[in-house]
Amino acid sequence: MVATRRQSGKLLPPLTAPSTGDVETSDEEDPFGGYESSTDESDSSDDDFAVKRAGRKGRPAAKRAKTSDTPSKMTTKSKNKGKDLSRIVDMPLDVLFEIFGCLLPNDLLNLTRTNKMLRATLMSKQAVTVWNAVLKGRNAPKCPEDFSEPRWAYLLFGGNVCHTCGAKGIRRVDFGLRRRACASCLKEKLVVASKFGTRFPDYEPIVLDLLLYTNTGGWAHGYASNSKFYWVDDIYDMATELGKYQKDVNLRKRGAKQALDDFKNSRIEFVAANFANAQKCYKWASARAKILEEEKKERINQRYQAVEAHLLRLGHLKIDMRSLQNCSAVNKDAELTDLSWSRMRATVEAEVNKHKVERIARERKSLIDSRKRVVKDVYSAYKKELVPIQWAYHPKDEHVYNFEGIAALINDPSASNIEASHYREALEKLPSPIEAFNEGQRALLLSLVTRKDNSSDISNDIAGKAGRTCLDLATSVFRCSTVGCQLRERPLIGCQRAICHSCDVHRGQCYGYHYGFSHLQRDTLTPAFTFSDRGSTAVESLAVLLAMDAREAVPADYDRKAARFVCLNCALLSRAGIHGREALTWRDCVAHFIDARYRKNHDSPNWKLLTHDETMDIKRREQSQRDPADYDEAWSCNHCSTYFDNFARRESVIQHLKNIHGNTNPSEGVDFFYDQRRGRTPRVPVRFGTPTAIAAKSKDPHRCLRCGGSREFTLQGVTDHLKAKHKITDPVIGRDMQKI
Structure with missing residues (x-):
């Protein structure tokens, strides 16, 4: 050298x-x-090898006067030393x-x-x-x-540069073709073997056997196939090279034929060897990519640890740094220098402080939640000592958390848990705040009540009978307007039903709303009520048919009547073998008129009160059907707290009363009850009208023995037939009808 x-x-x-x-x-x-x-x-x-010194042509720079007597610490020679x-x-x-x-x-x-x-x-x-x-x-x-x-x-x-166009970011090497190529060049330059004859009609197919190829096409996004792809420039070059040998053969030069055969054989062997070697290279490239990825992760981890060390020296806690793994300034494949740290310090510290605040908030929330669980346990123990049917009239846990004495304990600024005895002392005074809470609910509902009869001398507070307020009347019909409540379409008749109402919101349904689950959850704590004018109007119209005073009647008065009605606004339809309308209870009528607010011919209520015999027939048919509410897991025993946290089906509760309490004939409302906080699943109304012809073949065929004919009925059909034609209201199998 x-x-x-x-x-x-x-x-x-x-x-x-x-x-x-x-x-x-x-x-x-x-x-x-x-x-x-x-x-x-x-x-x-x-x-x-020398360092090129920058300068300019022409006149050198003018010398500057020396302004200090202090000699320079380093001469020009010493400055360049080592460079x-x-x-x-x-x-x-x-x-x-x-x-x-x-x-x-x-x-x-x-x-x-x-x-x-x-x-x-x-x-x-x-x-x-x-x-x-x-x-x-x-x-x-x-x-x-x-x-x-x-x-x-x-x-x-x-x-990572394309060997053809110079495009950057090309990591993959095509070892079959021995080149790096971008997607654009691959699409432009590659020729699939099946299209060789179409694109190069003048070339012999033997050319392809002499060329390097790849199994990955330009449109394959790196995935191999069974096809062979060739580089178009290689095709032209090989055709030229092969043409030289063929020309010598055509000129009948000595050894030209042998030279051509040797060239073809050597190229075929070379192509086969290259393909085998390419498979090894692909495996090496795949393994190397994994190694490079691991090395990259290691460098990123070292940078993270360096940032973490800086933050620890500044007094930050390690628990607040977990989010830095997703921070772009930290999650970078670059060595952390003093300069880079000085530039990113403000951003990193802001991120750490942000998560510190969030961590403190989470810890505080966890502490408050643990205190709420203690309150819930103590409050549950308090309610278990009450008559179970009174559970529905007590505020929910979320409301109790906001009571004055309880809220002070839950939100205590200390970081330690508070003993349960302190909560018990506060809960001993619960009757007063519970009564105040219910009075507040009643006042809220009272503000919603609108009296249509402005000429009435009855005050807004007293409805007539002693101890009854207008909120107790059946005409006080409310609806829940909370978004997502499953019972928002059902009427809440009377203030007691409204006070007991608990919004039934499914968690899976909450995510469908754009403002998220937390907003819906806050709404369900205090239901939003509205007064239903249509519901109140429906009750007043029913009171007229029942000869009752709507200004004095409460829901229990209507229940005792147990009457059945049909809506004359609805069209006559033939369903379930009856040409007529649905037979409704008075509560069904209220719900029907509210739901029909957008239907034709339902601007005002128009009911027909069924006669006593018609009502008895409807009730008999209703009893033949199973009440869907019996399957609701909303029933509880009224003598113990067994079903406090897990309400059961009606049959299970009745069996419990027989086995545990020895009550063989329990009565609903006295020995067991349906949870008033939930909406009871309504029955499917039976139809009132004229029986229609029944299909000849039915799943449960019966025959009328009074007629002596061969006509087949369903059980319901033959029962209605005996009543309508033979005036038999209580048919007996074997005497009046026969099962086929």
Whole structure:
């Protein structure tokens, strides 16, 4: 590596380093195509390694007057000490090669681009050991025989650049074609074997057998297939090369035919060997990608740990730093320097402080929730001592949390749990705040009540009978307007029913609303009520038919009548073997008129009161059907607190009364009850009208014995037939009818 001089005795002028564009050399101008001759070293000089000093042509800069007597601490010579690399050429080659062999492949490739002398040295055949050592250090696949080591290193580690167009970010190497290519170039340059004849009709198919190929097409997004794809430029080059051999054969040159056969055989063997080697290279590339990913994660983790160490020194807690793993300033593949830390410190500390506030809020919420659980347990124990039917008239747990004495304990600023005895002392005074709460609810409902009869002398508070207020009347009909409440379409008749109402909101349904579950949950704590004018009007119209005073009648008065009605506004329909209308209870009538507010001919209520016999017939048919409310898990025993937290079905509660309390004939409302906080599942109304013809074949055929004919009925049909034609209201099987 001794630098030579020109014949004039002057050294060559210093060379500037190649531009970064040299890195993106296309495959057709491969900078590492092979080894360079050692004679090129004669064109280099020691100045190739020297640091180029910037200056300007023409007149030198004017000297400045010295303004201080203090000598400079460092002369120009001492400033440049250690930066002049020109003497590196004096080092022995074996020492240089030993140093270069410790570099990474991409660093060694970049070193060949620094100046001509280093390039000539590294591209010479003497540097083969350097390239082999570097490639072996990265467990790279063995270099093919037709490739030089520098070119092989360039293919494997030469940057993520397309060899054709120079596009960046191309990580995948197509080892079948021995090139890096972007998606655009692959789509433009690749030719599938099935379309070779169409695109190149003048070429013989034997050309494809002599070419390198890949199984990954331009539209495959990196996924291999069973098809073979060829590089279009290789097709043209191979056709030209094959044409030369064929021309010699046509000219009948000696040995031309043998040369052509040897060329084809060698190319076929070469293609097969390259395909086998490509499969090994793909496995290596996949393993290397995993290693690089692990190394990247390790570097990111080291950066995170460095940031964490800085924050710990600043007094932050490690628990507040967990979110930094998602912070873009921290989750970066770059070494953390003092400069980068100074730039990102404000952002990182703001993120840590934000999560510190959130952590404190979570811890505070967890503490408050634990206190609420204690209150709930104590409050539940208090309610279990009451008559079970009174549970519905007590505020929900969420309301109790806001009671004055309880709220002070729950929101105590201390960070410790409060003993349950303190809550018991506060809950001993519960009757007063509960009564005040219910009075507040009644006052709220009272403000919603609107009296239509303005000429009435009855006050808004007293409805007539002693102890009854207008809220107790059946005409006080409310509806829940809470968003998401499953019972918002059902009327709440009387203030007691409204006070007991609990919004039934399913959790899965809450996520459908744009403002989220938490907003709906807050709404369900205090239901939003509205007064139903249509419901009140319906009750007043029913009172007229029942000869009752709507200004005095309460819901229990209507229940005792147990009357049945039909809506004359509804059209006559033929269903379930009856041509008529639905038979409704008075509560069903109120719900029906409210639901029919958008239906035709339902502007005002128009009912028909069924006669006693008609009502008894309807009730008999109702009793033949199972009440769907019996299957609701909303029943409880009224003698114990067994079903306090887990209401059961009616049958289970009745069995409990028989087994535990010895009550063989329990009565609803006295021995057991339906939870008033829930909406009772309504019955399917039976129909009132004229029986229609029944299909000849039915699932449960019966025959009328009074007629003696062969006509078949359903059980319900033959019962109605006997009543309508033979005036038999209580038919007996075997005497009046027969099951077929």
